[in-house]
Amino acid sequence: MIRILVSPAPIDVGAEMTLAEGASGAGAVATFTGLVRADAGVAGDVDVLELEHYPGATEAALAALAREATVRWQLGAATIVHRVGPMRPGERIVFVAAAAPHRGAALDACAYLIDRLKTDAPFWKREIRGATAAWVEARDADSTAADRWS
Amino acid sequence: MAIRMLYFAWVRERVGTGEELVDPPADVTTVAALIDWLATRSAGHADALAERGRLRAAVDQAFVTPDAAITGAREVAIFPPVTGG
Numbered sequence: 434m435i436r437i438l439v440s441p442a443p444i445d446v447g448a449e450m451t452l453a454e455g456a457s458g459a460g461a462v463a464t465f466t467g468l469v470r471a472d473a474g475v476a477g478d479v480d481v482l483e484l485e486h487y488p489g490a491t492e493a494a495l496a497a498l499a500r501e502a503t504v505r506w507q508l509g510a511a512t513i514v515h516r517v518g519p520m521r522p523g524e525r526i527v528f529v530a531a532a533a534p535h536r537g538a539a540l541d542a543c544a545y546l547i548d549r550l551k552t553d554a555p556f557w558k559r560e561i562r563g564a565t566a567a568w569v570e571a572r573d574a575d576s577t578a579a580d581r582w583s
Numbered sequence: 584m585a586i587r588m589l590y591f592a593w594v595r596e597r598v599g600t601g602e603e604l605v606d607p608p609a610d611v612t613t614v615a616a617l618i619d620w621l622a623t624r625s626a627g628h629a630d631a632l633a634e635r636g637r638l639r640a641a642v643d644q645a646f647v648t649p650d651a652a653i654t655g656a657r658e659v660a661i662f663p664p665v666t667g668g
Contacts (some may be wrong), residue, residue: 467668485592490644525668547668556593556667568593571664
């Protein structure tokens, strides 16, 4: 099962877990949940984080990652749910799940999906602090994390 | 043939629109040449496209490098490095 969802709705982790656990042959499910950080800066804490994406291309990029992981680790399920639009610190921004027969494959596939998502999927973050809005810059550490899987 | 241009994040903001139809001359055959040509369209385009090293592109929704051909392309997107997850 490959499940890709890009939506402004809050992420329902329980429902996504149930779907991943229902995958055929699943003996292990590894998940990653990313939360909006307040990230105190010189301009103070983040009030709102806005996520922009490239409709169509984003879903295609995520589906390609899920297919690659499914083949590489023989997954029963690969799930990527990413929220877009405005959200607040503490809210879920991304959820990834990988279901496999055993934990090693599930854990590795889960890490692969979130590492590659960071560099391969067209999303852009903008942080709003009071009256100030700033686009988040890409981090070299994300490219390094993604490269370890090649 | 007209190309549907898409801009995202700060590129969109500086250009002043997220989408436009353009009809570049026949000698504009690569993404890099297209960006050079687009930069002459307005002050906003010039500002958005000034730092070539900070731009990424997709042709018909496939991520490409600046030397990629745009021959026959229907949709080209220009955007900053991605920051999802």
